[in-house]
Amino acid sequence: MNKAIKLENINITINNLTKAYSKDKGVFDLNLSLNSGGINLLIGKNGSGKSTLLKCIMKLISYSGNIEKKRWRIGYAPEYYIMPDFFTVEEFLYNIGRIKGLGKAAYHDHSIYLLKMFNLESYRHKQIRSLSNGMKQKVNLLQALIHDPKIIILDEPLIALDSESQKNLLSYLHELAKTRLVIISTHSPEKFRYKSRNIIEIVNGRIQ
Amino acid sequence: MMNYLKLQFNYLFSSIFIICYAIVLIVIVLGLVFTLNLEMGYQVLDLYPEEYLKTFLVESGLLVEVMVSITAIFIATVLSSKTNQVLVFFTTENRRQRANFFLSRYLAAFLSTILSIAFAFISTVILVNWFTPFPLRLAILINLFAWIIYQAIFLQVMVFFLFAIFNHFLILTVPIVIFWYKKTILFPSDYFSDLETVILSFVPSFTLINDNVIIYQEGVIYLIGLTVMFMITVLVNIYADCK
Numbered sequence: 295m296n297k298a299i300k301l302e303n304i305n306i307t308i309n310n311l312t313k314a315y316s317k318d319k320g321v322f323d324l325n326l327s328l329n330s331g332g333i334n335l336l337i338g339k340n341g342s343g344k345s346t347l348l349k350c351i352m353k354l355i356s357y358s359g360n361i362e363k364k365r366w367r368i369g370y371a372p373e374y375y376i377m378p379d380f381f382t383v384e385e386f387l388y389n390i391g392r393i394k395g396l397g398k399a400a401y402h403d404h405s406i407y408l409l410k411m412f413n414l415e416s417y418r419h420k421q422i423r424s425l426s427n428g429m430k431q432k433v434n435l436l437q438a439l440i441h442d443p444k445i446i447i448l449d450e451p452l453i454a455l456d457s458e459s460q461k462n463l464l465s466y467l468h469e470l471a472k473t474r475l476v477i478i479s480t481h482s483p484e485k486f487r488y489k490s491r492n493i494i495e496i497v498n499g500r501i502q
Numbered sequence: 503m504m505n506y507l508k509l510q511f512n513y514l515f516s517s518i519f520i521i522c523y524a525i526v527l528i529v530i531v532l533g534l535v536f537t538l539n540l541e542m543g544y545q546v547l548d549l550y551p552e553e554y555l556k557t558f559l560v561e562s563g564l565l566v567e568v569m570v571s572i573t574a575i576f577i578a579t580v581l582s583s584k585t586n587q588v589l590v591f592f593t594t595e596n597r598r599q600r601a602n603f604f605l606s607r608y609l610a611a612f613l614s615t616i617l618s619i620a621f622a623f624i625s626t627v628i629l630v631n632w633f634t635p636f637p638l639r640l641a642i643l644i645n646l647f648a649w650i651i652y653q654a655i656f657l658q659v660m661v662f663f664l665f666a667i668f669n670h671f672l673i674l675t676v677p678i679v680i681f682w683y684k685k686t687i688l689f690p691s692d693y694f695s696d697l698e699t700v701i702l703s704f705v706p707s708f709t710l711i712n713d714n715v716i717i718y719q720e721g722v723i724y725l726i727g728l729t730v731m732f733m734i735t736v737l738v739n740i741y742a743d744c745k
Contacts, residue, residue, distance in 0.1 A: 349743075349744070352591075352595065353595070353596055353597065354590070354591065354594075354743070354744040355743040355744065356741070356743060367595075368595045370591065370592075370595075372588075372591045376584055376585050376588045377585070377588075378513055378585050378586070378588070378589060379585065380513070380516030380517065380518070381512065381513070385512055389505070389508065389509040389512060389593075390592055390593060392505045392508070393505045393506060393509060393593045394593075437592050
């Protein structure tokens, strides 16, 4: 007998979200519902408020309004990152994985899979400071995915990646988006050529 | 919390930091050996052991105080740097986790400082008991080193506080200057300038005279300033926007 598998709907509901840095900088009165099942793409010019919205979801900054979400695991890769240079890739990912509640065995399995996908296996024991910007970006993305989160938030994930890595990442995210909530801020929506995508354009801190 | 603490220790004990920390510990041991005046010979030291011990305690106390305090400021600065701050982005999803992150940061700083002073304490006891005839009384040494720890932790909290408010690495000069200025104040004395009074009242101040640790005021009073700075630091770290 076939057993139907019911996929859990993972969603974030945002009501009247405002974070004002100045009169025209920040996000203003945003109302939005983000759901799993397809990639949610945030697009907009520099300074339009994409990263601010993501930081609000991550509770990294204070805001007024309401963001409703259950206590799912979240993976977040910021855009402008300074990596902790003296960690090796392994140390960094292991520490993040453990903090995010990953067991040693689960970390081991998942890290091998992800490092292979991003062609980082041979850099596992290298210090982050010795890596190129592209490699650092990969590590940045890996730390967001290492604990198999239900919500994945990536700020400009394609920056500094070579075309092969971009392709691998895109197909991986596409798979993840079927069962997880994936939110991506990007200037290149044309690279996410999947049917199941939800494009949200932000202009001057407001949804168009 | 333990995982956050491991993260902070992993972050702090980088290869460069380990080298610097080892150098500090070696300097402390060499300084202790130098202040013991071992070159005078056991028999000479045995002529006036009490007097030589008093001189040793004053000199070695000053050495340990300076080394541990500067190291404590350095440790707090490393843990307040932008690269440590950015770990908040990678490791926290809510305020509770952020609180754990910052508490583990403070704890890592305090424990590293306590480790260095424990090393200095054990080195002092071993060197004095093995190589000299000095009648070392542990109570005096424990009292002196406890005040050194108190002062070092106070300076670390000051660093965390200043970084939380101003978020600029040059701010670390403030606790260094305050510490250095405090060391130039002749204490005890009948007269202090207003600035000297403020500093002696705010930063734990003590001196060793004739086997006695003389304090400017009770440790509990210093605790008020320490607690206020610490609470403000915690609140700013947890509630301020991460940039």
